[in-house]
Amino acid sequence: MKVRFWGVRGSLPVPGPKTERYGGNTSCVEVRSASGTRVVVDAGTGIRKLGKELVEEEAGHSDVHLLISHTHWDHIQGLPYFSPLYQRGNKLSVYARKRDDLHLQAVFASQTDDPYFPVPFAEAQAEIAFRELSDAAKFEIADVKVACARLNHPYIATAYRLTADGASVVYVSDTAPFSDILFEDEFVERPPSPGAALPAKDRQKLAKMRDGVVRLCQGADLVVYDTMFTAEDYRRIPHYGHSRPSDAVDICREAGARRLVLFHHAPERSDAEIDNILADARALVAGGGPGLEVEAAYEGLDVEIGKS
Amino acid sequence: MEIAFWGVRGSIPAPGPATVRYGGNTSCVSLRAASGGLIVLDCGTGARTLGMSLMEGAFGQGRGEASILLSHAHWDHIQGFPFFVPLYQPGNKFHIYGGAKSSAMLEGILEGQMAPQYFPVQTLKNMGAGIDISAIDEGKPIAVAGCTVRACMNPHGRAGALAFRIEDGPRAVVYASDAGYGAGGPAAAAVDLYRGADVLIHDCTYTPEDGRRYAGRGYSTVEDAVAAAVAGGVKRLVLFHYDQDYSDAEVDALCARARRLLDERGGRGIELQGAMEGATLKV
Numbered sequence: 001m002k003v004r005f006w007g008v009r010g011s012l013p014v015p016g017p018k019t020e021r022y023g024g025n026t027s028c029v030e031v032r033s034a035s036g037t038r039v040v041v042d043a044g045t046g047i048r049k050l051g052k053e054l055v056e057e058e059a060g061h062s063d064v065h066l067l068i069s070h071t072h073w074d075h076i077q078g079l080p081y082f083s084p085l086y087q088r089g090n091k092l093s094v095y096a097r098k099r100d101d102l103h104l105q106a107v108f109a110s111q112t113d114d115p116y117f118p119v120p121f122a123e124a125q126a127e128i129a130f131r132e133l134s135d136a137a138k139f140e141i142a143d144v145k146v147a148c149a150r151l152n153h154p155y156i157a158t159a160y161r162l163t164a165d166g167a168s169v170v171y172v173s174d175t176a177p178f179s180d181i182l183f184e185d186e187f188v189e190r191p192p193s194p195g196a197a198l199p200a201k202d203r204q205k206l207a208k209m210r211d212g213v214v215r216l217c218q219g220a221d222l223v224v225y226d227t228m229f230t231a232e233d234y235r236r237i238p239h240y241g242h243s244r245p246s247d248a249v250d251i252c253r254e255a256g257a258r259r260l261v262l263f264h265h266a267p268e269r270s271d272a273e274i275d276n277i278l279a280d281a282r283a284l285v286a287g288g289g290p291g292l293e294v295e296a297a298y299e300g301l302d303v304e305i306g307k308s
Numbered sequence: 309m310e311i312a313f314w315g316v317r318g319s320i321p322a323p324g325p326a327t328v329r330y331g332g333n334t335s336c337v338s339l340r341a342a343s344g345g346l347i348v349l350d351c352g353t354g355a356r357t358l359g360m361s362l363m364e365g366a367f368g369q370g371r372g373e374a375s376i377l378l379s380h381a382h383w384d385h386i387q388g389f390p391f392f393v394p395l396y397q398p399g400n401k402f403h404i405y406g407g408a409k410s411s412a413m414l415e416g417i418l419e420g421q422m423a424p425q426y427f428p429v430q431t432l433k434n435m436g437a438g439i440d441i442s443a444i445d446e447g448k449p450i451a452v453a454g455c456t457v458r459a460c461m462n463p464h465g466r467a468g469a470l471a472f473r474i475e476d477g478p479r480a481v482v483y484a485s486d487a488g489y490g491a492g493g494p495a496a497a498a499v500d501l502y503r504g505a506d507v508l509i510h511d512c513t514y515t516p517e518d519g520r521r522y523a524g525r526g527y528s529t530v531e532d533a534v535a536a537a538v539a540g541g542v543k544r545l546v547l548f549h550y551d552q553d554y555s556d557a558e559v560d561a562l563c564a565r566a567r568r569l570l571d572e573r574g575g576r577g578i579e580l581q582g583a584m585e586g587a588t589l590k591v
Contacts, residue, residue: 012353013393015323015332016585024332045320048552071425077387078521081320099425107425115408115417116575118465118525154428187430241428267356267391280337 001165001306003032003222007046008297010174010242010264011074018270025049026074027264028175029171029224033164034307037142039065041160041171046299047078051085060089065141068096069156069173071107079108090126093141097158098132101185105263106132133158136212137241142157149212151175154183155240161216167306170217170257172248173226173240173264176241177234178210192267210251217255224249224297226264230277233266243281245281245294252292258283258291261303309476309591310340311507315354316551316583318513318527319384319473321534324556331585333357334384335485335549336510341476345453346374348357349472349483349509352386354585356387365518370399375452375494377459378406379485381417389418390427400437405450407470408443414464415441436530444470448496462487462494465526474503479591480505485537485549487511502540506591509583510536512547515562530562534569537578544579546589 007013012224014024026044031296033039040047043066054062065088069075084090096104104163110132112121121128132140135150135158142162151157159172176183180192182202192198198206217223225248234244245262252260262281265274278296285292295301315321317335322362326412334352348358359367366372372394379385394400408414415432417442424430432439444450449458456475461468463484471484482505488495494502502508511517511528519529528536530547537545540565547566550559563582581589 012356012387013323013332014319014356015321015327015353017318017321017328020325020328024321045323048320072428073390073426076426077383078320080383102425115467116386116420117382118382118467134559155424185424187424187428187434189434230388 001034001167001169001304002032003169003305005297005299005301006030006050007044008263008265008299009044009074009267009269010226014267021271021298022265022274022296025299026077027173028078028210031144031162031169034141035143037144037164038063039067039141039144039162042069042075043079043082045072045078045081048081051082051285055083055087057168057246060087062090064091065093066095067146067160068094069159069171070153070155071096072155072174076108076111080119084121085124085126088125092126093129093131096132097156098134104132108305117279127232144297149216150209151213152178152206152209154188155185158297159213159216161220165306169222169224169305170220171224172213173224174240174241175213175226175243177243177247178206180238183207183241191237191239210219210227214251214255217251217257220255220257222259222261222303223248223252223257224261224263226252227262228264229268245277246284248285249281249288249292249294257292262294262296271280309342309479309481311481311589311591312336312338313583313585313587314358315352315388315550316548316550316585317352317384319552321353329556329584330559330582332549333585334387337483338389339474339481341453341455343454345455347453347455348374348376349481350379350385350390350485351376351383351392353388353391356391356430359391359393363397366590367394367397369402373401375403375405377452377457377472378404378468379471379483380407380464382486385485386418390422390429393440395435395437398436402437402439403452404439404441405444405452407459407468411441411443419590438590442589444502447466447468460497460499462498463490463526464488465524467526471501473505474500481507481509481544481591483509483510485509486526487528487532487536489528489532493532494539498538499539502536502542505540505542507544507546508537508540508542509548510548511549512562512566513549513551515565530566532567534566534573534575537570538575542578544581546581546583548583
């Protein structure tokens with residue numbers, strides 16, 4: 001199984017000299033099984049370059065399964081610029097968590113409606129299907145087994161575990177740690193007051209959610225984790241719904257995962273700062289004993305796991 | 309007046325080593341009037357860095373005031389709005405103007421981007437700053453930041469995009485992004501808007517060859533930009549809104565081509581530059 005990173009940034013794309021090395025495009029990761037099944041997780045601006053490649057190389061025979069963690073802009077804003085949509089013969093299946101208040105197809109249709117985008121979704125030439133998922137869904141995409149878990153993020157996000165070729169990769173983005181705030185559909189205006197205890201109901205929900213994520217990461221060969229925040233960011237804005245590298249390390253250790261990829265870098269983070277964050281995370285892991293490799297996602301990073 | 313360029317790209321931000329010099333952020337230009345008033349033209353991703361720079365001054369203390377003129381609501385002209393930090397500082401005041409059938413509809417368009425399925429802030433009402441939103445009546449001048457602003461709708465694919473003329477005393481700057489003229493070039497009303505401007509910031513998305521390939525998308529080629537500048541008899545043409553796939557070297561070539569075309573087509577006296585992220589221009 002091959003994992004390729006096309007976009008590794010959170011919030012919004014950040015072009016410029018300070019992001020040249022890690023890349024400035026928003027979240028998009030491609031997973032390809034040895035038999036050729038193509039699953040893409042999230043459609044941030046990174047998906048545009050993948051699309052150009054598919055149009056050239058597969059000329060109307062692309063079959064893409066797109067898993068959406070959640071529909072915040074940085075995870076869907078590249079989709080209208082995914083050129084296989086406009087080429088006859090291609091197939092695109094979009095999967096995301098089912099909501100009671102909004103049909104998944106409507107979320108994407110509004111994105112390309114007048115006055116926001118010149119080509120409405122209905123005019124795309126590819127064959128497009130939508131599939132809405134429950135929080136703990138398990139299903140198969142050809143030879144790729146998919147399992148889901150709920151994450152702790154405003155308006156709720158989904159983590160995905162993909163298993164094929166005897167290996168597993170887990171995508172955990174976006175999520176806050178499972179301790180200080182329970183995120184659901186409401187706008188969280190300010191951080192909790194220091195020392196304020198969470199209601200027991202929220203604590204139980206968070207503990208259950210955390211167990212679900214640890215289970216999803218159990219023995220994974222590769223875990224891609226939202227580590228947008230530094231410890232200082234988390235002290236200041238815990239109510240924005242993102243994790244620190246130490247949160248990811250804790251989950252990976254508990255789950256016995258082999259390799260952690262720091263992902264969803266903050267827009268303000270320069271290449272040099274990400275180098276330092278990676279070095280700190282590696283030092284943290286080294287202090288806790290051997291067994292977990294850590295790296296920081298960059299655009300163009302390829303990881304091979306299992307047989308291919 | 310001082311113009312600053314924060315995002316000069318069209319369609320979608322284009323990060324990467326190939327765009328480092330001209331910049332990869334989508335459309336956003338600021339204009340500081342002689343009175344000190346601030347006008348922001350479009351809110352592509354360039355608005356994020358503009359916002360951070362403004363927070364170092366009065367906007368950081370909730371004492372800032374600015375007017376935002378939106379040419380149209382395609383993503384590359386509004387996607388930086390949720391990330392424009394001064395909007396989150398209580399006390400700051402923003403006056404937003406754009407093209408729509410009514411002010412309520414323009415507000416609805418901006419709210420659509422903030423909705424909870426797309427952005428965690430969920431609504432403009434959670435942003436903190438004072439925001440008022442007005443639909444612009446084409447042709448009717450409005451007073452903005454001590455300047456007079458007139459607008460004219462240019463054709464842009466199936467839609468339209470407003471071009472703005474900002475007059476500050478004797479000086480005039482025109483912003484005409486996303487202009488997809490018909491075979492006859494800019495309409496008389498557009499030429500009238502451009503007439504004699506000190507600076508014309510004009511859509512220059514494509515080379516003539518790509519323009520033919522992507523006809524119907526509603527963008528200008530370098531030939532269209534030159535024709536608009538010559539027809540309007542402007543003093544300086546600034547090329548803007550480059551295609552997301554053009555590298556710095558390709559934009560260099562586009563600028564060189566514009567110079568040759570100006571010289572050949574009656575614009576020898578027109579000064580020229582390619583908009584570059586981070587550059588400023590005094591008028």
